[in-house]
Amino acid sequence: MEDVLILEKGPELLDKVKISGGGRCNVMHACFEPGELVESYPRGRKSLLGPFHHWQTSETMEWFESRGVSLKTEQDGRMFPVTDDSRTIIDCLTGAARDAGVRWRTRCGVQAVRLGAGEGFRVETAPGEELEAAALLIATGGIRSGAARKPLTDLGHGFEPPVPSLFTFHIEDVRLEGLQGVSVGHSSVRAGKLSSEGPVLVTHWGLSGPAILKLSALGARELAEQDYQFELWVDWTGGKGLEGFAAMILKQRRENGARKVLTRSPLDHFPRRLWERLAAAAGVTAATSWSNLTKDQERGLAGQLLEGRFAVRGKSLNKDEFVTCGGVRLQDVNLKTMESTFVPGLYFAGEVLDIDGITGGFNFQSAWTTGRIAGEAIARGFR
Numbered sequence: 607m608e609d610v611l612i613l614e615k616g617p618e619l620l621d622k623v624k625i626s627g628g629g630r631c632n633v634m635h636a637c638f639e640p641g642e643l644v645e646s647y648p649r650g651r652k653s654l655l656g657p658f659h660h661w662q663t664s665e666t667m668e669w670f671e672s673r674g675v676s677l678k679t680e681q682d683g684r685m686f687p688v689t690d691d692s693r694t695i696i697d698c699l700t701g702a703a704r705d706a707g708v709r710w711r712t713r714c715g716v717q718a719v720r721l722g723a724g725e726g727f728r729v730e731t732a733p734g735e736e737l738e739a740a741a742l743l744i745a746t747g748g749i750r751s752g753a754a755r756k757p758l759t760d761l762g763h764g765f766e767p768p769v770p771s772l773f774t775f776h777i778e779d780v781r782l783e784g785l786q787g788v789s790v791g792h793s794s795v796r797a798g799k800l801s802s803e804g805p806v807l808v809t810h811w812g813l814s815g816p817a818i819l820k821l822s823a824l825g826a827r828e829l830a831e832q833d834y835q836f837e838l839w840v841d842w843t844g845g846k847g848l849e850g851f852a853a854m855i856l857k858q859r860r861e862n863g864a865r866k867v868l869t870r871s872p873l874d875h876f877p878r879r880l881w882e883r884l885a886a887a888a889g890v891t892a893a894t895s896w897s898n899l900t901k902d903q904e905r906g907l908a909g910q911l912l913e914g915r916f917a918v919r920g921k922s923l924n925k926d927e928f929v930t931c932g933g934v935r936l937q938d939v940n941l942k943t944m945e946s947t948f949v950p951g952l953y954f955a956g957e958v959l960d961i962d963g964i965t966g967g968f969n970f971q972s973a974w975t976t977g978r979i980a981g982e983a984i985a986r987g988f989r
Contacts, residue, residue, distance in 0.1 A: 610708045611739075613731060615715035615753070620696045622747060626970070627684070631692035633670065634974070635967040636679045638663050646968045648771075648824050650961030653936045654972060660942075661978045663971060673698050682816070684966050715753065719760040726951060741984045743953040745977065748930025754958070758934065761949055766960045768932035769830040771823045775838060776920035777812030781883040786810045788877045792844035793817055797836050797918070800825040803844065808880070811922050813838070819965040822921070826931035826962070834921045840914040842884070843873060851908050855899070863897035873911075884910040929969055933960040943983035944976050951987075953980040 612619070626632050637643045640658035644651045667677060667685070675698050676688045687694040703710070715732040722728050722738065729737045746754040750768045758765055785808040794803040795817050802824060807815035822829065829836065843850065854872040858865075867890050871881035888906030890899070934954050938947050946952040956973035963969045 610706075611737070612703075612708065612710035613714045613716055613729070614710060614712045615732070617712055619700060619710060619712065623696055623699070623970075624692050626692060627686060627967075629692055630686050630690045631695045632684045632686060632967040632970065633677060633695060634663050634666055634685050634971045636663070636683045636685055643968075643971070646966070647961060647963045647972065648826065649931055650936060650959070650963075650972065653941055654961065654975070656941055657975050657979055661975045665978075666971060666974045669974075670695070670698060673702060682966065716757060719757045721761070721949075741951045741953065741987060743955060743980055743984065744958050745955045745973075747957045749933055749958060750930050758958075761952065763934060763946065763949060763952070764938060765934050766932040768930045769826055770921065770929075771826040771931040771962045772819050772929040772965055773822045773921040774809060774814035775812045775818055775822070775916075775918045776834070776922060777838070777916045777918055779812075779916055781880075781887055781914075782808050782812065782916075785877075785879055785883070788880050789815060790842055790877065790880070791875060794841040794843075794845050795821055796839045797821060797825060798828070800828065806840065806842075809922075812918070813840075813916070816965055823929070823931075823962065823964045829921075834918060836918050838916045838918050840916060842876070842880075842911050842914065846912075848908065848912065851912060855896075855904055855907070858896040859899070864895055866892065867894045867896055867899060867903075868892055884914065929962050930957060931960075931962050933958050936960055942979070944980035945983060953984060955980045 623631055635643075635646070637646070640655055640662050643658055643662060644654045647654055670677060675694055677685050678688045679685050711731075716729060717732050718730040719742070720728045720730075726738060726740045727742045729739055729742070731737065744757050746757070748768060749755045749758070749765060750770075755765070787808065789805055789807045791805055792803065793806045794801065795806065796802075800821055802817050802820040804817035804820060805815045806813055806817050846854070858867075858872050862870075868882050868885055871878065873881075885907060888910045889903050890907065894903065936959065939945070939954060939959065940947055944953045944955055946954070955977040957969065959976060961972050961976075963972060
């Protein structure tokens, strides 16, 4: 095998793996059908079908488990090591690389990349060393920083401009004040023509949770163009509609007519504190019982529960995890090898490509797949 050398700018390898899933590492998602799997990628959906037929979730799972890493699937489909420790994944990956003879250098950023005099590449490192490479794999992750984009610009490679994906929404609203940590198990959210569903979490800054993160990924470019100033609609019932809502109200009138409306939500497992805020916003008072709920109050409750409106005024990162929409254009890449179509010997893998998925392990899966394909193609070139 030819020498393989990894250049890592940071102090250790796989830092993004380390922080993924709150330090547990959401390795992938339990979706084993390529046609279904691609639906979780706002960018790259059609292009990933072929690569996923080559290497998808089942192959990734088998690869880790054959190396002693046991995986578990949580209720929402996310897959983690049974240790709940990202170090398990890091040790597995670095161990496999070490066994294959791969070397790496940390604290060794890339200063410049040039085409070689004949073929191949010349790589200048930040410490001042110049290296020669017959093939070059760029796996810098998102290209939001100038340093991450520099290898592309050095080689004249085009890319889609980066914007954030997977972020939470800044909302200042009295209905949410002081409720950080409160979550609703299943809601529907929309912004303009964009929509998603799933759990919603109240944070110090506004709203987060899988439904919000998915919406942010689906609308990464559209929301950036609006400078993250837009109206969010929340259906806290998860799609019960007006008929379902009316049936809930009727049931409460019949079975709990004397009970005060604020004491309990008609929705199962709905947070009481959030219900109190929404009901108050609908004009319900502490003295209002289900039997004397007025038509105006009922209409107010319908508005708050089925189409609550919130003004979004900015965004925040999802903890320390940052996914970028944008990267190397897929039409400039041979997706059977991940090689550039106009710079021979130049390969790409992971988020540096214009591919990004929704939350839940999908971004790692596209990285495992494109990395595997690129590695195999490079290896074939030296046989």
